[in-house]
Every structure is written in structure tokens, then in C-alpha cells.
Amino acid sequence: MCGIVGAVAERNITPILLEGLKRLEYRGYDSAGVAVFTNAGKLERMRRPGKVSELEQALAGEPLVGRLGIAHTRWATHGAPCERNAHPHFSGDLAVVHNGIIENHEVLREQLKGLGYVFTSDTDTEVIAHLLNHKLKDLGDLTVALKATVKELHGAYGLAVVSASQPDRVVAARSGSPLVIGLGLGENFLASDQLALRQVTDRFMYLEEGDIADIRRESVAIWDVNGQSVEREAVQYRDGAEAADKGEYRHFMLKEIHEQPAVVQRTLEGRLSQNQVLVNAFGPQAAELFARVRNVQIVACGTSYHAGMVARYWLEELAGIPCQVEVASEFRYRKVVVQPDTLFVTISQSGETADTLAALRNAKELGFLASLAICNVSISSLVRESDLTLLTQAGREIGVASTKAFTTQLVGLLLLTLSLGQVRGTLAEGVEATLVEELRRLPTRLGEALAMDSTVEKVAELFADKNHTLFLGRGAQYPVAMEGSLKLKEISYIHAEAYPAGELKHGPLALVDDDMPVVTVAPNNELLEKLKSNLQEVRARGGQLVVFADEKAGMTNGEGTHVINMPHINDTLSPILYTIPLQLLSYYVAVLKGTDVDQPRNLAKSVTVE
Ligand code: F6R
Numbered sequence: 001m002c003g004i005v006g007a008v009a010e011r012n013i014t015p016i017l018l019e020g021l022k023r024l025e026y027r028g029y030d031s032a033g034v035a036v037f038t039n040a041g042k043l044e045r046m047r048r049p050g051k052v053s054e055l056e057q058a059l060a061g062e063p064l065v066g067r068l069g070i071a072h073t074r075w076a077t078h079g080a081p082c083e084r085n086a087h088p089h090f091s092g093d094l095a096v097v098h099n100g101i102i103e104n105h106e107v108l109r110e111q112l113k114g115l116g117y118v119f120t121s122d123t124d125t126e127v128i129a130h131l132l133n134h135k136l137k138d139l140g141d142l143t144v145a146l147k148a149t150v151k152e153l154h155g156a157y158g159l160a161v162v163s164a165s166q167p168d169r170v171v172a173a174r175s176g177s178p179l180v181i182g183l184g185l186g187e188n189f190l191a192s193d194q195l196a197l198r199q200v201t202d203r204f205m206y207l208e209e210g211d212i213a214d215i216r217r218e219s220v221a222i223w224d225v226n227g228q229s230v231e232r233e234a235v236q237y238r239d240g241a242e243a244a245d246k247g248e249y250r251h252f253m254l255k256e257i258h259e260q261p262a263v264v265q266r267t268l269e270g271r272l273s274q275n276q277v278l279v280n281a282f283g284p285q286a287a288e289l290f291a292r293v294r295n296v297q298i299v300a301c302g303t304s305y306h307a308g309m310v311a312r313y314w315l316e317e318l319a320g321i322p323c324q325v326e327v328a329s330e331f332r333y334r335k336v337v338v339q340p341d342t343l344f345v346t347i348s349q350s351g352e353t354a355d356t357l358a359a360l361r362n363a364k365e366l367g368f369l370a371s372l373a374i375c376n377v378s379i380s381s382l383v384r385e386s387d388l389t390l391l392t393q394a395g396r397e398i399g400v401a402s403t404k405a406f407t408t409q410l411v412g413l414l415l416l417t418l419s420l421g422q423v424r425g426t427l428a429e430g431v432e433a434t435l436v437e438e439l440r441r442l443p444t445r446l447g448e449a450l451a452m453d454s455t456v457e458k459v460a461e462l463f464a465d466k467n468h469t470l471f472l473g474r475g476a477q478y479p480v481a482m483e484g485s486l487k488l489k490e491i492s493y494i495h496a497e498a499y500p501a502g503e504l505k506h507g508p509l510a511l512v513d514d515d516m517p518v519v520t521v522a523p524n525n526e527l528l529e530k531l532k533s534n535l536q537e538v539r540a541r542g543g544q545l546v547v548f549a550d551e552k553a554g555m556t557n558g559e560g561t562h563v564i565n566m567p568h569i570n571d572t573l574s575p576i577l578y579t580i581p582l583q584l585l586s587y588y589v590a591v592l593k594g595t596d597v598d599q600p601r602n603l604a605k606s607v608t609v610e
Contacts, residue, residue: 351380
């Protein structure tokens, strides 16, 4: 959500701030702004609604040149996405950018109004600017004033501040929203994600919860949540520089869909022996812990939640372990009963999703056996705070709609299922060896599914003028249908619902007519015949069917029925394979509709607010 960049240097920092914003734009893109302490000795800002390119254009016309500054790209929470709500927010001669939500902003706003402060925006952030300004008058030092200010804030924040009265520093505070300091030579930087600063440095210092930082050209000072001066380790960025470029593809989403064979391969690397999963892929203490697991509780959001729903079928069917799956925003506020010896599993691409992180933190108080994160970002809060981790190796995902993160999560969850079953001795004879072999073949199968690209593109035409769609699946294909419907609504803005196919006649069938296409995934398994009956129910009501069916399922094209044959695959792995055509379908429908595929309206990558 939102992106922050800050810099203090000897050179003009505006191009650095702008480049950082462009790199963060996939996280929020309602509006963007910079505040620069210019060489004329004044704190000046430029803000624009819309994308960073609008801001860049404005700055080309009226350049801001200076050696100290902060910048922000916004995903609106309080106040519409317009110029006056865009960050940075000013109070007197200081400027603030903020990620997160201040929950007590209304009370503070009233108090500050009473003190004579005039508000020019509808944001919660402006409250921070005025409160800090007020404290600064008494306390004199910007860092000291920031420490006093955050004591009065309830909620989540990553903050960066500059002031014309102390133009030698950027000050920052982290609580519930990540911040990283980029270390340079005679210059230092700040960002909400190190990605924003890869152009200027590869050395980073990660702020921890409750930290306050004073960042100057030649020094960085940090205080922890108790106000104690602390050192945070400086680390060299290890994950390799991943260029944010689309290569031969029109959109990041399409590139990321096509990367799936390679990233699945990478996620498997070093984690399989000849015919077994290497349990220590989850950490050296995993085998001992897994032997004690009697239940699994999975918690995640959005696409990652759908991965968890697939895993429940695997964990119960293959490893015989009872499993519960819940969306994090519900789990975190519910009084849960924890069964003895329950492993708490979180799934997240970013590892910074506020609800998932909060659920993990709550879980630590609830008596779970241990926590395990399946995550794509090695330096994320979720990874740092979990007992065990399995890193998916999807690489950076830029498209806001998650694709390769999902399939690599599924691979990670199948490895978890097999590891738990192996250690606990609950797998049926031969299952692990068969699935290990199938996993090795999976990248090739995914490549075959991707080769259907142009067939799916053709089918997409059926949807371009529709307003509603149903997705149906049975068994582990039900969450695949849910994921397919989420993808379609996210990027094409077509209303889509997913149902277990057997539920159709209990209500949703009433919606079916020739304006409501029905998409179904039909692998060749024991539920196929039942699914075929459900499809008849749709056809009898004039519904158009699009069926992704196993080549051996014996399904053929007919009037109103469009069958797309899928390569045959082991049933356990079919949710991973059948996800691919649904991703492609959403993509091509969105392209036909002309939407912003990589940055769909109202959404943001990495939801770091509640
Ligand atoms: C959908 C999507 C979101 C995320 C959700 C959780 O395409 O991307 O639904 O899956 O916001 O994000 P992570 O996995 O980063 O916790």
C-alpha cells in the first residue's frame, strides 16, 4: 500500500525520489507527490492526482532541485484521491509522508483545530504533520518531537519527515508499516521497500517495529520502541537485482503468468531428494516439530487464502491432518479455540499484509505449537516473525493481480503436506514418490498449459460484453474457481462469483441465462460425472459454458459449450495446472476491455493497512 521514498545527499535528489516512486507505483497509484528542500532554501512540494508520470510531467515543467526530500505514491484510505489529499502534507515548515492508518485521527484533528491548526485535506496524515509541528515548537529537535508525536498515534504507520528548520536530515518512524534505510557514501536514503532504492545502493538497514530513525548524509541513528539507542545490522541485498521490465510482454501480468514453469522449478530446487521431500527445507528444527503436529490452522488473505483452501484438501486427504483455513481479517478478531498441537501456517506473497501479520502476532498468544510462513519475500516481517519458513521463489511480482505467487505457494503447500505426512507416517504407500516425480514434471506441464495461450485468447471474446460470470469447481478445484473469479473481477471489472458446482441448484442457478457465461474446471477425477450433470443444468437454462477439461475427460464442443482440452495431469497437482488457463482468460478479457491490467483501479499490491 502506498510507497515512501526519502533522500539526503550532496546531489540533486529529485530524480532519485521520482525513480523510487516509479519502482513503488505498483503498490498504490491514486496520486503522487514530492517535497524538496530546494537550493533556494525553501521547502517546496509538487503533488498530482493519478500516476507518477503525471507528477514527473509537472516536475519537468517546474523542476524542484535540492539535496533533501521525501516522496510518496498513494493508495487512498482517508479522503478521495485528489491533489489536496496527496502526500506530502505540510504544517508550517515541515512535510510528512505516511503509509498506514491513524485510528485516532478524528480526536487529534479536533484537538489540533482547537489549537488553531487549519486542515487543508481529508487525510489522517495531516493530523501527524500538525501534531509534529506543535511538538516541535516546544521540543526544538525534529527527532525528539517525532518521538513525542508517535506516542499519541494509534494505528499503523511508516512515516518520513523533513523540515526546513533542520534541513540536514530525514526522520522516520515505523510501527506496522515497513521502512528500510538505504546506505550510501556521503548520502543516505529511506523507503518503504528496498526496491525503490536499488538504483542508488545495495546496502540496507531494516527498521524494526517501534523504531525511530534520524538519517543524515554521514550518519544514521536509531532508537527502539523503548527509546534506547540501537544499532540495526546493515545487510547487502542478496536476492539479486531483478529488473522491473516487461521484456517481450505487453504487461507484467502476462510476463509473470509465463514465468510460472521457471519459478515453480526454482521453488522445487534443493527441496526434493530422489523420491522424497526434504523436510529440512522448512528449517533445521522442522522434522522434530512436524512429528508433533496434529492439526493445521492456515490463515491468509485474497489469492493466498485460496492457496490455503487448496492445501486443506491435500492436508486432509494425503496427510490425514485436520486443517482449518480462514481469512486473516476474520481470524484476527475472533475468539478462536486452538486444538492441542496445532501448527499455525500463514501464506503471503509480500509478507507484509497487515491482517496476516496481525493474525500471526495474535496467534503467538493463543498456544499454537509453532508458526510457519509460506512467503515470497525473504526480508519480510512475516518471515522474520515466524518460527519456520518456506520461501517461494516466484521472484518479484509486479502485476497487482497475483499469478506466479499463487502457483508457487501451492507448490510450497504440497511440499508441506508431503513433509508432514512423511514425518508422521500418514502417507499411503508410494504417494510421496509418485508426487515427487509428478512435481518434477510439473514445469513441463505448465509450459504445455501456457501453449494454449492463443486458444484462451479466442475464448475471452465471449466475455468482453458480459457483466456477470459464474465459476464452478468441485473438490480442490473449487478454490481454483474462486481464484479464477477473483482474477476476472480484479482486472476486467466483470462481476464474477465462484461456487462449488454442487451448490448451483441451491440458488445461483436462478441467475443463469445466455448473458451469464459459466466457467468450469474439469479434471478427469471421480467427481467428473457429477460435474457433467451440473453442466447440463446450466445448458438447460441457456447458459454459455466454457469448460477447461482434461483431454481424457471425454467432453466435446457443442452448441453453447466451449471445451478447451487440458494436458492430462495427476489429480493432486491439477489445481496448479488448471489455474493457468483461468489466469490467461482474465488477462485476455481485461485486454479486450482495455482496463489497466497491471494496476487495476482501487487496488494495490501489498495491503499494509487493515
Ligand atoms: C489478488 C491479490 C490479493 C493478495 C492479498 C494477499 O490477486 O493479489 O488478493 O493475494 O492481498 O496478499 P499477500 O499474499 O501479499 O499477503
